[in-house]
Amino acid sequence: MTSPSGGSDDDGSPGAGSPEEPGDLVCARCGNRADAPQPTWTCSLENGVRQYICDACSRENLRAIEGRLDSAWW
Template identity: 40%
Template sequence: MTEPVVVCARCRAMAARQPLTWSTMLDRDGGLLLVCDSCTRAHLRAMEAQLDEEFW
């Protein structure tokens, strides 16, 4: 049986399961994306800079 693996939607970092420091966000199709802690911080900075969502 394969261990469940989560993958960061941005940098493709992988973890055996979702770490508490990772966050979730919705993609344009309403699907759930996981974002690792470092990308979450980068994303928050991007949001503060009001970059277009297409940046993702």
């Protein structure tokens, strides 16, 4: 089946054409839980796996996080 010009193959079902949103988030450092994505949490992609860090752990480890950034980000 082909899509009309300018259309997409997205069938509108959840997860179609977009990354799946996590349900229950767990902080990779302290185990703190949140039932939905939090704007103050940090998300990192490490070895192809998404890891979420709560805002308290992010603040406590800010220097270590910044230390891993390429110098181009400074």
